[in-house]
Amino acid sequence: NQRITVTTLARMRREGEKIVCLTAYDAGFARMADAAGVDVILVGDSLGMVVQGCESTIGVTMDDMVYHTRLAARGRSHALLMADLPFLSCPDTAQALHNAGRLMQEGGADMVKLEGGAAQADVVARLSMNGIPVCAHLGLRPQFVHKLGGYRVQGREADIAALLREDAHVLEQAGADALLLECVPATLAQQITQAAGIPVIGIGAGATCDGQILVIHDVLGITPGRAPRFARNFMPGHDSIDGAIRAYATAVRDGSFPTADEAF
Numbered sequence: 001n002q003r004i005t006v007t008t009l010a011r012m013r014r015e016g017e018k019i020v021c022l023t024a025y026d027a028g029f030a031r032m033a034d035a036a037g038v039d040v041i042l043v044g045d046s047l048g049m050v051v052q053g054c055e056s057t058i059g060v061t062m063d064d065m066v067y068h069t070r071l072a073a074r075g076r077s078h079a080l081l082m083a084d085l086p087f088l089s090c091p092d093t094a095q096a097l098h099n100a101g102r103l104m105q106e107g108g109a110d111m112v113k114l115e116g117g118a119a120q121a122d123v124v125a126r127l128s129m130n131g132i133p134v135c136a137h138l139g140l141r142p143q144f145v146h147k148l149g150g151y152r153v154q155g156r157e158a159d160i161a162a163l164l165r166e167d168a169h170v171l172e173q174a175g176a177d178a179l180l181l182e183c184v185p186a187t188l189a190q191q192i193t194q195a196a197g198i199p200v201i202g203i204g205a206g207a208t209c210d211g212q213i214l215v216i217h218d219v220l221g222i223t224p225g226r227a228p229r230f231a232r233n234f235m236p237g238h239d240s241i242d243g244a245i246r247a248y249a250t251a252v253r254d255g256s257f258p259t260a261d262e263a264f
């Protein structure tokens with residue numbers, strides 16, 4: 001079977017086939033996720049927390065991202081490989097282009113993900129016009145933790161919800177190939193997904209998005225500290241890591257993950 005591309009993701013959205021996404025930070029887990037039929041493997045800057053043991057993603061560097069993307073690239077064969085642009089990697093369009101280029105050329109990524117709203121439209125356009133597929137990350141943006149004052153749901157208020165809908169529209173117009181919504185109310189995520197013309201991946205954004213993503217540590221129940229409300233440990237009832245990843249993929253595809261209790 002052929003490698004998954006942004007065209008595949010667009011077709012899956014059109015045909016109502018759920019997109020299964022999961023993080024991986026090295027070859028071994030990328031191989032397992034790929035073999036379990038995960039569609040998109042994300043080398044997330046969440047590695048700052050779950051791999052490096054930091055309190056936030058702020059300390060993750062471009063070199064860290066390139067390194068882990070290169071490891072994950074060796075493990076996947078079928079899945080689309082997406083990599084995060086970390087904190088301060090996109091201060092202007094030239095730097096963003098340079099850094100996204102590194103993730104693709106040195107890391108082997110097929111697509112990059114960028115936290116930011118309409119203010120990042122010029123960055124998205126610059127990457128897009130250079131042939132770099134982009135996923136725009138909206139809602140709770142962990143790189144903004146110090147401006148947000150913590151990790152909490154975004155878009156409960158009508159004015160913020162309107163801004164998020166506008167951000168989604170502007171970024172799609174700028175050339176984004178996908179959107180990721182993190183920790184937004186399920187009804188808002190549904191509105192954005194319906195209005196969008198590109199695949200929408202959710203985490204803590206309800207079941208109506210075109211796809212779901214989780215951090216592998218949450219799927220395996222090995223997250224240090226308290227796991228987020230929207231996550232599910234798939235290990236109980238499964239006797240292997242492979243079994244848990246397959247159970248997650250099945251639950252996304254049949255719509256049994258996430259439940260209303262796993263959303264906002």
Ligand code: KIV
Nearest residue numbers: 023044045046203213
């Ligand atoms: O870094 C990450 O793992 C992410 C996902 C949680 C969406 O951005």
Ligand code: NA
Nearest residue numbers: 044045046084
């Ligand atoms: Na991230």
